[in-house]
Amino acid sequence: MELDYPILSDPDRETAEAYGLISGGKKFSSRATVYIGRDGKILFIDSAVKPGSHGADIAAKLEELGVDEK
Numbered sequence: 491m492e493l494d495y496p497i498l499s500d501p502d503r504e505t506a507e508a509y510g511l512i513s514g515g516k517k518f519s520s521r522a523t524v525y526i527g528r529d530g531k532i533l534f535i536d537s538a539v540k541p542g543s544h545g546a547d548i549a550a551k552l553e554e555l556g557v558d559e560k
Contacts, residue, residue, distance in 0.1 A: 525555060
């Protein structure tokens with residue numbers, strides 16, 4: 491894939507736990523997209539990922555957040 495943003499694989503669940511995406515004794519988090527600003531601050535966490543529309547959902551959220559198109 492030729493993406494201009496990183497995708498994280500989190501096999502040890504460290505990041506998911508740090509972001510509060512694993513709770514209630516679950517072993518795995520659900521799919522989530524975490525939007526992080528250039529300053530490193532979390533702008534939004536989408537934990538209602540729908541695989542069939544997620545590409546369009548990401549584009550809409552980036553526009554809503556005011557992220558410039560490339």
